[in-house]
Amino acid sequence: MDILKGKGEKSPLYVKNAWYVAAWCNEVDEAGLYSISIANSPVLIYRKEDGQLAAMADQCCHRHMPLSRGIREGDDIRCMYHGLKFNTKGRCIEVPTMKLSGDDVPAQFVVPAYPVAERHDWVWVWMGDPEKADEALIPPTSGPDHPDWFMHKGHLDYAANYLLINDNLTDLGHIAYTHKNSFAGGRSDAYFNQPRVQKLDRGIRITRWNTNAPRRAYQKGKADFYDQYMTYDFLVPGVLMMYQGMFEAGSAEACDFGQVREDLEPDTASFTSQAVTPMTDATSRYFFSWGPRMVEHQENDQIVEGMWKLANQAFMEDKITIEAQQEIVNLQTGAPMVSITDDRGPVMFRKVLDSFVAEEA
Amino acid sequence: MDILKGKGEKSPLYVKNAWYVAAWCNEVDEAGLYSISIANSPVLIYRKEDGQLAAMADQCCHRHMPLSRGIREGDDIRCMYHGLKFNTKGRCIEVPTMKLSGDDVPAQFVVPAYPVAERHDWVWVWMGDPEKADEALIPPTSGPDHPDWFMHKGHLDYAANYLLINDNLTDLGHIAYTHKNSFAGGRSDAYFNQPRVQKLDRGIRITRWNTNAPRRAYQKGKADFYDQYMTYDFLVPGVLMMYQGMFEAGSAEACDFGQVREDLEPDTASFTSQAVTPMTDATSRYFFSWGPRMVEHQENDQIVEGMWKLANQAFMEDKITIEAQQEIVNLQTGAPMVSITDDRGPVMFRKVLDSFVAEEA
């Protein structure tokens, strides 16, 4: 994956056998025809009359007209260029100008249907071999629909290759600088330790304890300083699920700076789900949620707004940073890149992606 | 011509020995220097003092400055970069900073002159070998200047390769869908038959009878339903000339669904001239007119406005459709394309274009 190597070349390869986040569930509404390019492939997603989702190539098999410019007829989609009608499986079931319908329509009149699922408030699309579309492979995150958390959600579009965004999200080192005035509370020189980075079957796990993390303004807490625990998995193709908790000082040491002990209870805790979807080689969509435990929200109805304001500032900081980085990468200066400890996450995750791409090739 | 084949590649080849529509006659006015790229070549067109047209490369032979940024001096054009002056034949007749004029100017100081003609209210430019520029090859259409018709005229610029527009215009199948709410009067499921498609020396001829076509709101007619007759030639490089008439029910059968019998008189009739001009590989200009017989206009001064409103809605429907199609083609997904009966026109016309290109090669 050459972007990391500084060659300025975009990776032409995407993992196909993976669930990509295509939308927040409410973005695919009852009436609409939702369209998004995923890894350069146009995808149509819509809700059937029973509320279930259908997904297929947004590209008529006849002359490549986007089907999302067509109309719904019950659960079917009619292309409004020449009237070809497709069922939810992408099978053309009517060519009206030829007076063909049903099984009389030749078998090659079909567009790829994509396995699609709703889980954790996201719409997931499987871009590879449908036979291998195992819903058990959907990352086990928690979304805004989870009863234990109270989350807000949103998305941002990037003028950048998704690998640069993955790099950003698998690296905690940038928080002290890119997010100095948001997540880092104004303190670049503060309490940030190196995380533990661990390889998983479909991604990586990152865990970090920060000692002496100050209570945020929006938090009601017992103490002024905490041991802040962050742990997240980042899974193929680019899905982040992170738990954060503020624990009594001393907890980090008590846990040997590793996984939090089950008997320890955080003073406050939050969860964030995030996903990076490559639209084209040069554009990406970044989905995100964040919020506290439901019980904290019920005690303090200001907390979510405080967190959300902070998150939106920080996510915009990332967007400005990464798009500026992409502009320099585009100049293709040929300058080398050096590595720092913080790259362990990005490098390890890129290797995981590479191995998935290689295996599919 | 690979666009049809779904390879997403643009044809690098254009027919040269053909008359291209460059403008409506009134778009080249007495004073102006009209500029348009035709098949990637910049063309300057202007009116001489006697009102006749001159056309040449819009690209000074010295440093490729567009001559359309220059000024007129009588019938000549002076480039305003270094003052080179060209006569109507593209011959440089003065290099003022070298004090050269007339025959003293070296012979290679010349830009290609293009044969140009005004016919049917259009300005036509011949982009190939001037020796072969036979005005008899100008498509024998009728324009707004024809005394028997009362037409409005206009043009639209497309962000699309012209082949996709040609495809659209040589296919009547899309009318029931793309134009469901305009030309098709809200009825996709209605009265549309397959046309007869016939090869001509320089294009194709398409003829169709639709039975039970309803009278339009802007028409004063005797009956509520007619047999609607449409016939048009579509000629190289992309010129459409179409006659439409509403005939007494039963006429289609009486004509064996073929050419209208000379003894039959339509209740109402209209004519449209249309032309597609490739500007660059990625952009095209679409010229169009439409209107009823002069006698109908004289009886009903609302009819032209009714038709024109309808046409503008329909032509915008095509533009939206084709530009959306082009965006998908640009993704180069490699998806195959299937053919339907309605493709007979597009396929036959692309073959004609291919044969012209091959012959010139």
Place this chain on the structure above:
Amino acid sequence: MDILKGKGEKSPLYVKNAWYVAAWCNEVDEAGLYSISIANSPVLIYRKEDGQLAAMADQCCHRHMPLSRGIREGDDIRCMYHGLKFNTKGRCIEVPTMKLSGDDVPAQFVVPAYPVAERHDWVWVWMGDPEKADEALIPPTSGPDHPDWFMHKGHLDYAANYLLINDNLTDLGHIAYTHKNSFAGGRSDAYFNQPRVQKLDRGIRITRWNTNAPRRAYQKGKADFYDQYMTYDFLVPGVLMMYQGMFEAGSAEACDFGQVREDLEPDTASFTSQAVTPMTDATSRYFFSWGPRMVEHQENDQIVEGMWKLANQAFMEDKITIEAQQEIVNLQTGAPMVSITDDRGPVMFRKVLDSFVAEEA
């Protein structure tokens, strides 16, 4: 350099061992981080606390983040992606997330520093081998900071390759046409002679006498007509320094139409410094100043405004011309180009540039 040859291809090669104008001195202020691409390389320039300049690649050695998005810490720059800190020599002196600083930072943690100098009110950057950065090679122009002249200054960005702008500036022939209504005072057919063009070690020298040049409206002068003397050097990579004087009629002949005799005193005189900097292959920045002798300004406080209004009109005429030319060049029509006497300057200067590029290769 193919642009001149009409092949429509951009030169991929730039002279490296040369001083490029990066900014007017006041454009790099005390607090800011100034960024400009020079010959496709991003460059950061800023002022140290002592007011001296520092320049380095605007591209962090870690992940190519532009350092100009970072912050200043004293004389150092901290990248705000991961906090790497660089001294004024481009040496990384701190990797905070790795707790590395000073000599513990590996030697390859470095970005190229560029030799930078302030001279003649311009910031100059040397893009090649720092060992060869001899400030004696900075063109010996006079800028707005010179006590003998009273100049205004500005810049324009072009959507054009810099070679087309160099061509324009090394050719006096276009003045009578492109600038007919500005510099040429409405008279294309007037008093313009061919200049003498002479090769220099690092560029060319152009000298021209125009006889019967009329006094401009903003000039207070003794006579209505003068012998106008213009002489300028145009040096690698694209720096113009021009002296103009209005001398008593007959002076041209008295100087044999060559260099002005030292005993001759102009009635009015002006100086202009101009520089063309390639930003990318397709974009350039054009810096310019112009003004009269300080003594003339002191006698006539309207003269600078008159000159500046004229210059801005003329420089915009050039921009419109050259960007139009570039659009035609981009069409890559393959049309040949012919040469005229006025090309002596452009051709000679392109040869100088070519020889510098070849020597470095």
